[in-house]
Amino acid sequence: MIDAILTYEFLQNAFGAGLIIGVIAPLLGVFIVVRRLSLIADALSHVTLAGIAGSLYLSQSVAAFATLNPLFLGIAASVGGSVLIERLRSLYKHYEELAIPIILSAGIGFGAIFISLAQGFSNDLFGYLFGSVSAVSREDLWIVVAIAIVVMAFIVLFFKELFVLSFDDEYARASGLPAKWVHFMFMIVTALVIAGSMRIVGILLVSSLMTIPVAAAMRVSKSFKQTILLSIVFGEASVIVGLIAAFHFNLAPGGTIVVTSILLLLLVLLYKKIAVSVKRGAIA
Amino acid sequence: MDAPLIEIKDISFDYEETKALDNISMKVEKGDFLAILGPNGSGKSTLLKIMLGLIKPTKGSIKLFGMDSKNFKNREWIGYVSQKSNSFNSGFPATVEEVVAGGLAKKAGLFHRLPKTVDEDVNEALTAVGMEKFLKRSISELSGGQQQRVFIARALVSKPKMLILDEPTVGIDHQNVQAFYDMLASLNREKDITLVMVTHDVDTVTDRISHVACLNQTIHFHGFKEQFQTLSDEERASWYGHSVRKIHHAGGGH
Numbered sequence: 062m063i064d065a066i067l068t069y070e071f072l073q074n075a076f077g078a079g080l081i082i083g084v085i086a087p088l089l090g091v092f093i094v095v096r097r098l099s100l101i102a103d104a105l106s107h108v109t110l111a112g113i114a115g116s117l118y119l120s121q122s123v124a125a126f127a128t129l130n131p132l133f134l135g136i137a138a139s140v141g142g143s144v145l146i147e148r149l150r151s152l153y154k155h156y157e158e159l160a161i162p163i164i165l166s167a168g169i170g171f172g173a174i175f176i177s178l179a180q181g182f183s184n185d186l187f188g189y190l191f192g193s194v195s196a197v198s199r200e201d202l203w204i205v206v207a208i209a210i211v212v213m214a215f216i217v218l219f220f221k222e223l224f225v226l227s228f229d230d231e232y233a234r235a236s237g238l239p240a241k242w243v244h245f246m247f248m249i250v251t252a253l254v255i256a257g258s259m260r261i262v263g264i265l266l267v268s269s270l271m272t273i274p275v276a277a278a279m280r281v282s283k284s285f286k287q288t289i290l291l292s293i294v295f296g297e298a299s300v301i302v303g304l305i306a307a308f309h310f311n312l313a314p315g316g317t318i319v320v321t322s323i324l325l326l327l328l329v330l331l332y333k334k335i336a337v338s339v340k341r342g343a344i345a
Numbered sequence: 346m347d348a349p350l351i352e353i354k355d356i357s358f359d360y361e362e363t364k365a366l367d368n369i370s371m372k373v374e375k376g377d378f379l380a381i382l383g384p385n386g387s388g389k390s391t392l393l394k395i396m397l398g399l400i401k402p403t404k405g406s407i408k409l410f411g412m413d414s415k416n417f418k419n420r421e422w423i424g425y426v427s428q429k430s431n432s433f434n435s436g437f438p439a440t441v442e443e444v445v446a447g448g449l450a451k452k453a454g455l456f457h458r459l460p461k462t463v464d465e466d467v468n469e470a471l472t473a474v475g476m477e478k479f480l481k482r483s484i485s486e487l488s489g490g491q492q493q494r495v496f497i498a499r500a501l502v503s504k505p506k507m508l509i510l511d512e513p514t515v516g517i518d519h520q521n522v523q524a525f526y527d528m529l530a531s532l533n534r535e536k537d538i539t540l541v542m543v544t545h546d547v548d549t550v551t552d553r554i555s556h557v558a559c560l561n562q563t564i565h566f567h568g569f570k571e572q573f574q575t576l577s578d579e580e581r582a583s584w585y586g587h588s589v590r591k592i593h594h595a596g597g598g599h
Binding site for chain 1: 397421449456
């Protein structure tokens with residue numbers, strides 16, 4: 062496997078991007094899960110689909126878009142979607158969750174129209190929906206690197222504010238923290254990670270890489286920092302095993318990565334159950 | 346003479362068509378332990394939120410530590426303890442130590458790490474509320490009363506001059522409510538922290554406080570607790586909206 066990675070550029074791109082996404086998706090995912098925003102990640106991934114499909118359609122009909130990486134319009138749609146979700150959440154203060162189905166269905170609706178208009182990119186589309194080992198270009202890799210730098214800088218600079226905001230948003234606002242701005246930036250960064258992760262995991266499965274490793278970590282960790290660390294470990298393990306399996310068995314990496322993360326979650330749940338039984342036995 | 350810590354002047358607040366607060370004026374002086382009493386829907390929590398700058402009044406002005414609240418930057422001087430059930434994410438995977446250290450976020454400032462003294466500060470705050478042994482425990486494993494003590498430690502860790510508490514005993518069993526108020530009273534006496542608290546526990550709290558404000562859309566009474574204790578049942582019922590009786594305990598409290 063190492064020989065193949067050293068030989069083929071497409072594998073270097075896929076593993077490079079995968080390893081980075083294995084860190085940033087669960088890292089941001091911890092804050093998404095504890096803030097109960099998991100469904101927003103799903104809505105944004107579907108908006109990204111609309112951007113990607115729009116870009117693929119425009120590349121066929123407008124010369125200027127022919128060479129444009131579809132990821133750029135995907136990122137633009139995702140960031141735009143995050144801004145719209147916030148706008149809708151403030152508009153429907155008592156029904157904030159309404160923003161999610163509205164944006165999610167808008168994303169699928171526009172995506173379906175662009176896919177119908179553009180013919181002949183079913184292979185590309187399959188890769189965007191479920192991820193692809195072979196389709197990650199060097200440009201895609203650099204985009205993922207740039208997104209990772211933005212995400213890491215954001216988390217490092219605003220870690221304590223994000224922690225307080227996630228734990229108790231009313232307290233964060235009452236203590237004078239810029240909660241509104243930190244939340245807004247958090248949504249933008251989330252949109253960037255979703256768009257960046259899509260090449261490897263696929264639009265339909267991207268939110269699972271942000272949530273399943275976190276779900277496993279939360280069962281066994283004893284602190285917030287440990288939750289972050291374990292989420293990244295589980296995320297990386299899922300990406301590495303999933304990409305190797307996808308390459309060897311010619312499968313969509315989104316599927317293999319997510320199934321690996323589910324297996325890890327089941328192992329953690331089993332471990333936790335045994336640990337609790339042993340502890341109870343020891344007490345009795 | 347020091348400026349009042351809170352000075353509210355002619356404040357009104359409307360929730361869409363409904364008037365929640367009507368022309369409220371009051372002062373909280375340094376060292377006060379003020380209990381704000383009133384029936385459900387009387388505007389108590391709204392008044393606290395205005396004090397904290399969480400919502401803006403429809404009319405009127407508020408000064409904090411002698412400064413217009415819009416220009417008041419030293420938010421770390423004010424510690425806030427909310428109703429636990431309202432805002433706390435109960436399954437949150439964090440230790441008591443992490444939660445209390447979060448209280449230093451504002452004091453440390455944007456783009457700055459928490460101070461090097463964070464461990465000592467957290468220990469000191471937890472000791473003040475009798476929770477120092479729970480440092481490494483998960484916050485979600487604690488009882489309601491223990492969690493509320495941790496939230497007071499989080500408010501205390503930035504060494505505030507004033508604590509604002511919104512029904513802090515919600516979710517605490519009756520047995521522990523007395524001990525909880527004793528702890529607040531000792532913070533007021535020994536650490537000279539001014540306390541403003543919304544509560545329904547009129548009988549339990551009266552022994553510990555210095556002042557009472559009775560609110561039902563407007564201020565019906567604001568003064569020393571001794572004056573409040575002389576009010577007749579009829580006077581209390583007139584602003585409370587239904588019959589309120591003084592209950593005499595064996596210990597002499599009301």
